[in-house]
Amino acid sequence: MKPRPAAQQAHTPRADSHFAPAEAHISGQFGQTHSGFHLLERSDQALLWRLALIDSAKHSIDLQYYVWFGDTLGHLMMSRVIQAANRGVKVRILFDDLNTMLHDMTHVEMRDQLLSHIAKHPNIQIRVFNPWQDRSLIGRGLGMLGDFQRLNRRMHNKQMVADNRASIIGGRNLGDEYFGLNPAFNFHDLDVLGIGPVARQASQVFDRYWNSEWVEDIPKPATDNTTQAEIQNEVASLMHRIDNPSLLAIEAGRMDWSKQIAELNKLLLPGQSVVHTDSPSRSADTKNHMPDAIRALMRSAKSELLITNAYIIPDANFMADLHELGSRDVKIRILTNSLASHDVPAVNSHYENWREPILATGAHLFELRPDAKMRREVAEIAPLQAEFVGLHAKGMVIDRQRSFIGSMNLDPRSEILNSEMGVIIDSASLSEKLAERMLQDMNGLNSWQVVQTAPGQLTWRSQDGELTQQPARNLMQRLENFIFKIFPKDLY
Secondary structure, three states: OOOOOOOOOOOOOOOOOOOHHHHHHHHHHHOOOOEEEEEEOOHHHHHHHHHHHHHHOOOEEEEEEOOEOOOHHHHHHHHHHHHHHHOOOEEEEEEEHHHOOEOOOOOEOOOHHHHHHHOOOOOEEEEEEOOOOOOOHHHHHHHHHHOHHHHOOOEOOEEEEEOOOEEEEEOOOEOHHHOOOOOOEEEEOOEEEEEOHHHHHHHHHHHHHHOOOOEEEOOOOOOOOOOHHHHHHHHHHHHHOOOOHHHHHOOOOOOOOHHHHHOHHHHOEEEEEEEEEOOOOOOOOOOOOHHHHHHHHHHOOOOEEEEEEOOEOOOHHHHHHHHHHHHOOOEEEEEEEOOOOOOOHHHHHHHHHHHHHHHHOOOEEEEEOOOOOOHHHHHOOOOOOOOEEEEOOEEEEEOOOEEEEEOOOEOHHHHHHOEOEEEEEEOHHHHHHHHHHHHHHHOOOOEEEEEEEEOOEEEEEEOOEEEOOOOOOOHHHHHHHHHHHHOOHHHO
16 A cells, blocks of 8 residues: 655745735725635636736645646646746645546647656645556556546546635636637636635645545656756746747736736625535545535525536436426526537537426526637637637526536536535625626527427527527537437436
């Protein structure tokens, strides 16, 4: 049995942090239990604020991600993390091991050696969640066959914390398509920047996972004869792989964020928060916490429930909640992916038969258009123009007073297999802003409204007219949608 890494706790927030004045401003006006929040619905802002937190941290950075690809965005983020460590900032990185081997969604790039080299930095620690023991591509495949139940449980959490005062929590992984940099397609996603107690709540989640028995230090390659000079050159090369014109357009190369941080007082909206997560450790007789937290939030609605969620495969409990809310005349509006905007047609295969039952609860159902007008402003970073946009956000607004933003999809994988996290924020001003974004996404320029016109007959209505067959980008999508029906929905 491998020795356990030593238990660690997040750094105590210090008064000299660049984020301390913004926190003091919020607590001075609204009280010690309030944090300040800023929605990150646009890809460019989501990227720039991540860089701002990394570049401005003085003491500590903690990053916990399901996906950290080795693409343009991944290299940009890693290069800035290394520069922060060079300044003396203590960095902890926690990956889910499923994706440490991926360059992007479609290309394998075995990265253990690079990551182990980065972890040799005296100020950087890297750990992986639920790792494969055989690190080769073949070994991973055989491991999945022989130990499927364990390896099928993945850490889907997505968060970062700087100086234990500033946090970003939400749905974005670290890869080009989550930040408007992928020429094929990009996601419309959602995060929230939080300054104050919410950062300590997020740090508690990070520490819980970091110290879990499901986590190990990044494995060292079996043979590694790389010299220290070669390691330094390898790490330095990350700094020179950033040639994306969209990054130049938004000045992602800047390192001084003092002006932006000084203006946080104008951006931050006050609210109280609770950060929820599942336990990193699971036994056969326990279940995840997040589904109960989400359902309790849904059931608390008195007049309105807005849901944006990329991957929806309902279960009986979800449907019962919709029926109960509908019986109380709560107005429910739900936005999810259409087959045409989907990056995972298999999810649509198991979602499509739920359209009519969802509508029968009285809910209004919308599905994203792949050519949504908002994609130029929200999902992409000019001058890039991708082929289509997909939905990846996971958010809720209840009665324009409370909001949820996090990593949890409304499907069996999120409910049963993955670990998830998210933040529930009690803030009328933030909820109103998020509701405005959701309603814009649901209009006919961005989505189809799914309407039942007769038993067994659905219509997709948008600004451009009506369709009587579910929209798809091409014939291959329709074929995949048909084929994946034969696989268990719990896989997705």
